[in-house]
Amino acid sequence: MQQSLSPFDIGRIRGLEPARERAGGEQVSPCGACSVRHLTFCAPLGEEELNHVSRIVQNIELHPGDPLFDEGEDATHLYSVTAGAMKVYKLLPDGRRQIIGFLFAGDFLGLADDEAYAYSAEAITHSALCRFPRRKLEALLERYPRMERRLLGMASHELAAAQEQMLLLGRKTAKEKIASFLLSLGRRAEQRGQTANPVSVPMSRNDIGDFLGLTTETVSRTFTQLRQAKLIALMPAGRVDLLDVEALQDIAEGN
Amino acid sequence: MQQSLSPFDIGRIRGLEPARERAGGEQVSPCGACSVRHLTFCAPLGEEELNHVSRIVQNIELHPGDPLFDEGEDATHLYSVTAGAMKVYKLLPDGRRQIIGFLFAGDFLGLADDEAYAYSAEAITHSALCRFPRRKLEALLERYPRMERRLLGMASHELAAAQEQMLLLGRKTAKEKIASFLLSLGRRAEQRGQTANPVSVPMSRNDIGDFLGLTTETVSRTFTQLRQAKLIALMPAGRVDLLDVEALQDIAEGN
DNA sequence: GCGACGGATTGACGTAGGTCAAGGCCGCGC
DNA sequence: GCGCGGCCTTGACCTACGTCAATCCGTCGC
Numbered sequence: 001m002q003q004s005l006s007p008f009d010i011g012r013i014r015g016l017e018p019a020r021e022r023a024g025g026e027q028v029s030p031c032g033a034c035s036v037r038h039l040t041f042c043a044p045l046g047e048e049e050l051n052h053v054s055r056i057v058q059n060i061e062l063h064p065g066d067p068l069f070d071e072g073e074d075a076t077h078l079y080s081v082t083a084g085a086m087k088v089y090k091l092l093p094d095g096r097r098q099i100i101g102f103l104f105a106g107d108f109l110g111l112a113d114d115e116a117y118a119y120s121a122e123a124i125t126h127s128a129l130c131r132f133p134r135r136k137l138e139a140l141l142e143r144y145p146r147m148e149r150r151l152l153g154m155a156s157h158e159l160a161a162a163q164e165q166m167l168l169l170g171r172k173t174a175k176e177k178i179a180s181f182l183l184s185l186g187r188r189a190e191q192r193g194q195t196a197n198p199v200s201v202p203m204s205r206n207d208i209g210d211f212l213g214l215t216t217e218t219v220s221r222t223f224t225q226l227r228q229a230k231l232i233a234l235m236p237a238g239r240v241d242l243l244d245v246e247a248l249q250d251i252a253e254g255n
Numbered sequence: 256m257q258q259s260l261s262p263f264d265i266g267r268i269r270g271l272e273p274a275r276e277r278a279g280g281e282q283v284s285p286c287g288a289c290s291v292r293h294l295t296f297c298a299p300l301g302e303e304e305l306n307h308v309s310r311i312v313q314n315i316e317l318h319p320g321d322p323l324f325d326e327g328e329d330a331t332h333l334y335s336v337t338a339g340a341m342k343v344y345k346l347l348p349d350g351r352r353q354i355i356g357f358l359f360a361g362d363f364l365g366l367a368d369d370e371a372y373a374y375s376a377e378a379i380t381h382s383a384l385c386r387f388p389r390r391k392l393e394a395l396l397e398r399y400p401r402m403e404r405r406l407l408g409m410a411s412h413e414l415a416a417a418q419e420q421m422l423l424l425g426r427k428t429a430k431e432k433i434a435s436f437l438l439s440l441g442r443r444a445e446q447r448g449q450t451a452n453p454v455s456v457p458m459s460r461n462d463i464g465d466f467l468g469l470t471t472e473t474v475s476r477t478f479t480q481l482r483q484a485k486l487i488a489l490m491p492a493g494r495v496d497l498l499d500v501e502a503l504q505d506i507a508e509g510n
Numbered sequence: 511g512c513g514a515c516g517g518a519t520t521g522a523c524g525t526a527g528g529t530c531a532a533g534g535c536c537g538c539g540c
Numbered sequence: 541g542c543g544c545g546g547c548c549t550t551g552a553c554c555t556a557c558g559t560c561a562a563t564c565c566g567t568c569g570c
């Protein structure tokens with residue numbers, strides 16, 4: 001029951017106040033508001049580490065369309081998403097946009113190899129995040145190698161996903177891209193303990209296009225193609241029913 | 256003068272023998288054969304760490320076309336390139352190929368978030384590598400957090416590069432892709448202390464195409480376009496003279 | 511120096527997906 | 541419950557890039 005507050009409740013109560021301001025001796029959720037502990041980089045930590053982490057974490061709440069930070073800004077914080085959906089993207093000067101990834105509860109963002117963020121981040125739905133001052137977190141990493149190990153694992157994971165996405169962007173057809181995308185959304189929902197089959201697709205067609213290297217129109221046309229082939233069904237509230245997962249997998253792999 | 260042997264000399268002498276087998280009390284290059292210490296993940300290490308590293312490293316030499324490992328293989332080793340050029344790629348079942356990256360001296364490969372390699376690796380030119388048994392390296396990481404920190408930094412760097420490549424693959428035109436590619440090769444050559452302007456392009460047109468999401472023919476046509484526009488000149492031995500770097504940068508950014 | 515072979519170039523043509531434009535649908539505010 | 545605005549869908553058309561097919565050229569073996 002220490003988890004009985006949703007990330008939004010916590011965000012609402014505390015706003016941007018540091019977690020430690022929430023005094024009172026009661027069992028504080030160890031990683032600040034990270035109710036999805038098992039998914040964040042706090043997962044493998046002991047109580048001592050978690051207590052330190054909870055002292056530097058802040059809670060943030062964002063509404064659809066709210067920006068979190070922009071490409072090129074000083075990378076002062078790392079974030080971990082605890083609820084909702086975010087998008088991170090890069091822009092070309094003329095406005096062309098590539099969405100680098102969609103983030104859900106348990107994903108983190110803000111790793112920068114430089115001092116500046118390499119991409120912009122913005123909320124798609126009502127979202128909650130944990131925010132870690134970079135400097136303070138680095139001090140903790142220094143002290144708790146296990147956290148660094150965990151962070152390395154998460155970066156490797158991100159890297160593998162990015163490489164898979166390069167294969168998609170460079171070599172797959174529109175139909176293959178959409179099939180891969182839907183399956184991947186499903187897989188990730190499953191990992192978060194949500195339902196994988198009527199998969200929730202909270203982002204716009206335009207966002208999907210900018211993620212897959214397509215236009216809104218092509219995304220839309222491809223959805224109707226798949227619908228007409230009875231491979232998917234479009235349901236209310238941005239849900240998509242994957243009617244024939246096997247066939248979608250074949251398409252996604254180019255068979 | 257402890258660096259007087261080139262990576263190839265060392266590879267030739269030792270083949271795949273573990274570095275420690277090269278006995279004799281003389282000053283052994285600390286990171287095994289990593290003559291490019293400042294570029295590899297050994298860079299920030301002290302003598303003690305380097306001695307440990309040198310005890311687990313092996314040296315490998317590859318010839319053009321030699322495979323290093325294949326996607327899906329058990330990820331038993333990490334590698335660091337000390338000379339030459341490698342390519343890493345992913346394949347679709349029908350043979351379509353996406354080259355994930357080209358690697359030169361100082362780059363590393365083999366990070367896998369899973370137990371299996373997520374891509375295949377193959378030599379483009381005559382190349383030399385350091386090879387680290389994954390298990391043993393992990394033990395070292397445990398012991399020397401600085402190495403882990405360094406590895407995290409390198410993974411972050413790779414991640415940023417991958418994200419930049421997604422922007423390229425998803426949103427740039429053929430001309431923009433080629434201009435970006437040439438400039439990026441130049442930048443990296445510079446970082447290795449090589450000449451950035453007549454830039455060395457050791458890979459085939461086909462490889463370039465599979466890296467940029469284009470065909471051989473489009474790569475070739477785009478090169479001649481840029482040549483005819485006097486922005487580049489094609490020189491013997493796969494060198495490309497960047498005649499107007501500013502103009503190329505404008506093209507690369509989509510202006 | 512000569513011939514052969516593999517990569518590079520060029521041309522002619524085809525097409526997947528982009529562009530432009532017109533509705534349609536749905537949720538929200540008043 | 542009516543109108544408005546944003547997204548989605550669909551259609552007609554276009555173009556950047558792919559495909560297929562000749563050469564071309566540089567390198568290497570002899």
